[in-house]
Amino acid sequence: MSLTLADVEKIADLARLELTDEEKSQYRKQLSAILDYAAVLDELDLTDVVPTAHAVTRRNIMREDVMEPSLPIEDVLHNAPQEAQDQFLIQAVLD
C-alpha cells in the first residue's frame, strides 16, 4: 500500500504541518512502510472477530458525580501565551 504525495499533503494539512518537498517524499516512504506493516493483518480471516477498540480488558471505569476543587486561576493561566480578563488571549480566530 503506497501513499501518494497528495495523501501526504492532505495529512500534513490536517495536522497543520508545513513540509518541504524533501520531507514530503521522506514521509511518503515512511508512512507507506508503516501501513504496509499493518497490512500484514489483512492476511488473516477476521470475519468472525469483533472489532477491537482496546487491548485492555478493563471495562466501566467510572467516577461518581462528585465535585472536586478546580485549579487556582493563576495556575490555569500560568502557561498562557497571553492573558486578559482572566482568559487566554490568543490570535484572532474566525468563526
Place this chain on the structure above:
Amino acid sequence: MTEYEAVIGLEIHAELMTASKMFCGCRVVDSVTAPPNTATCPVCLGMPGMLPVINKRAVELAIRVGLALNCTIQRHNIFARKNYFYPDLPKSYQISQYELPLALDGHLDIELASGETKRIDIRRVHLEEDTGKLTHLDKDSQFPQGGTLVDYNRSGVPLLEIVSEPNIRSGEEARAYAVKIRQILRYLEVNSGDMEKGVFRVEPNISLRPAGTETFGTRTELKNLNSFRALADGTAYELVRQAEILDAGGQVVQETRGWNESKRLTFSQRSKEEAEDYRYFPEPDLPPLEITDEWVESVKLTLPELPDTKRARYMADFELSAYDASVLVEERAVANWFEHTLAVSDVDPAPSPKSIANWMINDLFRLMNEHKQGVADIKFEPAAFVQLIGLVENNTVNNNTAKDVLTEMYQSGRPAAEIIQAKGLAQISDETAIFEIISQVIRENPDTVAAYLSGKDKLRGWFVGQVMKATKGKANPEIVNRRLAEQLDQLK
C-alpha cells in the same frame, strides 16, 4: 419551475445537569455568569498527562433520554476522539462517540398545525463533552491587534447529541420537533432548556431535492439559532435561498451558515470539513463502557410520566379538552401543581378536575402571566386554590367575586375564606333578601319596567346589573336571574 421537497435533519446538543463535568471533578457552572476559567483543571484544560474518567451520572442521564426517545440502548459503548484544531478545544480533539453510540433508532411523534401526528425518526443519541467559549475582540485601543479570549469553564461539560433522521419537511416541523425534545429533556430533569445561554442548541441540516426523487441534495448546516422562532424562520429562509440558487441553475455550497436575527438572513460561516477529516478513532484513555440490562432497567424505573402519556390520561380520566390537557402538561412543574390539587380531599363538595383545570388555565395562569411568574412563585398551596373553588361551588361566593378573591390570594397568599370574611364578600343566596332587592329595583324604575314590558327583552340584563350593583356584586346570579324573570313576568 421545479417543485422541491425540503429534507431537514436536526442535531440537538443538550448539556446534562450533572454537578461535575463529563471526565473530571470540576463543577458545572453557568458559563454566562461564572468568572472565567474558575472551573477548570488539567483534564478539561487538556494538559499533557491528564486522564479522563467517565461521570457515571452523565451516562445515567443519557440512558434516561435514550429510553424516553424510544431508542435502543447499546450495550457496548466506545468513546472516540474527534480531531480538529480550534481553540475552543484545548486537547485539539473532542471526546465523543462515533461508531458505537449510546442509543440508536428512536422516534418521537410531533403534532402538526393541521392536528395530524407525524413521527420523526431519531438516528442516534450519543455522549460527548462541550467545548470552551470564545469571545472575539474588536481591534481597539486596549487590543490593537484584536484577538480572541478563551474561557474553558464550559470545556468538558457533559453534552448529549441527539440526531434525527432527515424526515423533517419544513421550518415549522423542525420547530415542533425541537420544542418537544426540549419539553422531554425538562421533564426528565436532565437539561434546563435555556437556549439563550446555549445550554440547549439546535442545528438543522437543510437541503432540497426535486419532489418525488430520493437522492439528497447538497446540504447546509445552520447555527446561531438561539430561539425556536429563529429555528423556524432561519430554516424557512434557507429553503427559499436554496430554491432560488437551484432555480437559477446554480449549486448549493456545503457549508455552515449563521442566522442573523436582526437582518433576518443566513450568512456563510465556514465550509464544512468532510466527516472523514475528523479522523475519529477509539479514545485510548477510556476503556469500553458496557451498559448492562440491569442498569437500563433501573434507569427505566426513574423515568417520570412523559407529557404525551400524561396528556392522554388527563383527557381520558378528567375529560379535559386536548388544548387544556396540553397546556397543563407543557411543564412538569405545572402538571405537578395540578396533580397536587387533585389530591386535596378535605373540600366538600370536591371540585371536579375539569373545574380546577378551568380555574388554573383561565384565572391562575392569567395572574402568573401578568406578574411574569411561574408556578414556583405562587404564594398559596394547591389546597388553598381548591378551597376557593369549593367556595364557588357551594355558592358562598359567586364567580366574579371569586376572581377578585383569587387576585388577592395571589398577592398576599392569604386563604380565601379569610379574605371573604374580612371584606364581607360572601354571596347572598337568601331568596327572600334577593326578592326584596329585586322588588326595590322594580319600584324605583317604573319607566324601564314599562319599556321592558312593551317588548324590550334586552333590558333584562340591565335589571340584573342593578341588582348586582345594589348587592355590590355579591348576589347569587343564578337566583337573581330566576327571581327576576318570575317577578317581571308577574307584571305582564
